[in-house]
Amino acid sequence: MGKRVLLADDDQLLASLLNFRLKKGGYEVHHSLNGKEVKEYLKTEMPDIIVSDIMMPYFSGIELIDYVRNELKSNTPIIIISSAGNEQNVLSAFELGANDFITKPVSPTELLVRVAREINKK
């Protein structure tokens, strides 16, 4: 069984590419398009790593970190995808317990390296 990745991103295009590359890298991927779906999923499952966009409708990446760390009390590594120029968001993400971040435009290769590193730390 490959490690399970929860990919939360409302951009179908970017998510499809990342999904494709993660699967090629041997991961099992669950993709959610918005924060609501993410919350539903996390009620029953806990992946090995979460990759999430910061800006999402209904439930932002920041809220997601808060939910995982403080409500679910889980230490699952979280990698945040942020846009250039949103440094403030990245700082809040780290304060709340994000493990790493990657800036758009996302290089899938770089993301895979970061995902592998977080999983190996465990």
Added chain:
Amino acid sequence: MSITKTAGLLDQLSQLERSVSDFSFEELSVNEAKELKNSFNSFKSSLERQIYSPNQNSDSLKKEPLMVFDKQEVSQKEFITHVSHEIRTPLSSIIGFANLLKEERLTTSQQKKVEAIQFASNTLLKLINEVLDYSKISSGNTSFESIDFKLHSLLNDVMFLCETLLVDSKVELIIDIDKSVPQVIKGDPSKLSQIILNLVGNSIKFVNGGFIKLDVIVKEVNENNYVLEFSVSDTGIGISKEKINSIFERYSQADNDTYIKYGGTGLGLSITKEIIEKQNGEIEISSVVGKGTTVSFTLPFSKGDLNNLPIEKTNDFDIKEAKKLLEGTEIMVFEDNLMNQHLILEQLTKWGCNVYTNVTLKKGLNILAAKKVDLILMDLKMPNLDGFEMSKVIRSNENPIISKTPIVAFSADFTEQDGKDCESIGINDFLLKPYTLNDLMSIIISNKRENTPTDEFKSILQKQMIEPKETTVIDLNSLLDDCFGELEMLNELIKLFKTNVLEFMGNVRIHLKTDNLVEIAFSAHKLKASFAMLKAKGMRNLIVELEANCKANEPDKVKELYELFLNDYPLLENNLNIDLEKLNKK
């Protein structure tokens, strides 16, 4: 002959002037717009100086222009030789800056105006080329082209240009082409547009309110030959019966008062008549004072072939290739006209060349010794410097690195003697001003140092190379790499990309109605990543700017940028489809 041509030139010039001033009314901070206007003014004043007072510097002859030359037929050639240089140099700036301006980010209406400037200045250039064609003048013949062209789009272009002349006027321009008129015909499109411009331009002068109408019908059909009838009717001041007979005579305007009130040289109609009759056409005029005038003319055309139409579309792949060949090329430019210097510097830099301008010969030689310059562009006829002399000095230098540098000469006129001189000095090639970007690019590529043109180069050079708009450029290669070369995945992603764009457009449309800039900003923010994935830098920047203007609460700016987006995105998607198809075929 040359006198009527010169007057035709004046007519075209006033048309160009109106579209240039119209354009500069727009509050453009763009430098090119200002320079375009400057070029135009210097062009106009040099032309006027030459025409109205060839031997004097005063304006005292303005009242009776051109007659001077009628009495001095002998000096025609001399006159033409004299004006040639002064007219072509600033005109090349107008064309050049209009080209540069077109690459700027413009709204649709600004873009249309730049196109009108291009259309008018190209028409003008054609005319000037004819005036300067000595052989045609001395033999008294005007040659006519016979090429296939789309009649409807030509008439629309001409009428658009006429519309720009009507800025403040309450006149309606109507065009009515009968259904039986063929779409593609064979004949001389530039002469036809000149005739219609003259006639409609004339009507515009004499109409205050009401309409000007162009009707086109088929008068006769005979197998593959058509006689078309064009009528320009207006609701203008009309012409009295007494005056109507002399209306086609040279220099005759209905009366002196008309001249004072409406201006103009009165030459337009006589030229028009001459051009029509030389093509075996006929022209008629009917008029009622106070009601209006109708000028009808017939011209024969033969049936056109859609397959013979000149290819207009450019292929940006080839430009990319050509640009690769120019990247890092060291070019030294000897040109003392500051406007042209600026123009050539901007263009060459855009192509990735390293350019040295504004150098003296001494400084130039030092640079040539220190750096391996790939090409020298040398203006042959500079007022204060002699390009021939400078080329000689370079060629006779002891240092082979200096003396072997390829030299391409350029000038606004070029005589047989100049050709011989170039050859004896060892100048490699020659470019006549004004030149197109395509001319400039191919002459540099084929002459620059250590160049062995392959067949691939040559095929690139044969194609038109106009810079693609930055906002329409994409590159799929890195995305394909990210897909590990799997085309199926790439195609899937492109589909999603297009969906994202459609979603964005839908969102903007909804939220623009309520000026909900927060939502638009969010949509724009999301779309940035999509363009980044396609390496569509220019379009991504536009979206970034749009997002920034949403945040700055500038709804008008947002609307303007969105209009630009709507204008350029189809071109981008077209490029995308072409590139994707190429990859899929591989």
